[in-house]
Amino acid sequence: MIDLKRILEYQKNDSEVVKLERQLNGNENKKIYSQMVSVVKEAQNQSSALENEAGNLASSYERLKKTYNDNLKSVNAITNKNINNMGIDELKSIEDVAKTIVNNLTILEKKLLNDAERVRNVLQGFEATKKKYNVAREKYNKHKALFDEESKSLKAEIDKKNTALKELESGIEQNILNKYKQKRQDGIYPVFVPCMDKACGGCRMELPSASLSTLKKDGIFECEHCHRIIYIV
Numbered sequence: 487m488i489d490l491k492r493i494l495e496y497q498k499n500d501s502e503v504v505k506l507e508r509q510l511n512g513n514e515n516k517k518i519y520s521q522m523v524s525v526v527k528e529a530q531n532q533s534s535a536l537e538n539e540a541g542n543l544a545s546s547y548e549r550l551k552k553t554y555n556d557n558l559k560s561v562n563a564i565t566n567k568n569i570n571n572m573g574i575d576e577l578k579s580i581e582d583v584a585k586t587i588v589n590n591l592t593i594l595e596k597k598l599l600n601d602a603e604r605v606r607n608v609l610q611g612f613e614a615t616k617k618k619y620n621v622a623r624e625k626y627n628k629h630k631a632l633f634d635e636e637s638k639s640l641k642a643e644i645d646k647k648n649t650a651l652k653e654l655e656s657g658i659e660q661n662i663l664n665k666y667k668q669k670r671q672d673g674i675y676p677v678f679v680p681c682m683d684k685a686c687g688g689c690r691m692e693l694p695s696a697s698l699s700t701l702k703k704d705g706i707f708e709c710e711h712c713h714r715i716i717y718i719v
């Protein structure tokens with residue numbers, strides 16, 4: 487038979503820590519400032535998407551400028567010609583070039599207007615994102631400070647209980663303690679449950695007689711159903 491006094495005391499302290507931590511996590515100010523962390527992150531993502539768009543617009547502007555310069559060269563080429571000495575065919579071809587230039591410039595103007603609209607949107611987006619970021623930061627700081635203030639005593643209490651847990655650890659058999667910690671990590675809680683009326687005190691599953699005799703012999707038995715450790719009171 488193993489001595490379960492200390493591990494049960496350990497479990498009791500552990501459950502108190504869980505309760506206090508739940509209380510800590512349920513704090514309204516904590517909820518708000520945690521939400522603000524995601525808002526800030528979202529604003530940062532939006533900001534980098536806008537930077538991308540701004541980069542695209544800059545390259546688009548370079549391309550449009552080049553098209554404009556190319557057309558300007560064509561304009562210069564035809565305006566420098568003396569049309570007085572030209573034949574009909576040559577005049578016709580100059581007219582065609584001029585038409586193409588006008589056409590190109592019309593397209594260019596449309597593209598520039600479109601880009602100008604995009605630039606306006608990017609600037610508005612930057613402005614809105616900055617505002618959102620600042621509001622979220624401010625809200626984060628405010629509620630973080632409130633939480634820190636409100637949680638001081640609770641945190642101190644948790645620290646105290648954790649210290650008590652550490653002290654209790656030294657008196658517990660290593661394999662029992664390891665088992666406890668492993669099961670806690672797996673989300674099994676409480677780990678140790680009493681045997682109640684020949685059944686597991688955790689899941690209420692009735693124990694077969696063979697398991698009951700092992701339990702009586704060893705003092706503990708791992709429930710096959712819920713994997714808690716059953717002990718005899």
Ligand SMILES: [Zn+2]
Binds near residue numbers: 710711712714
């Ligand atoms: Zn069980």
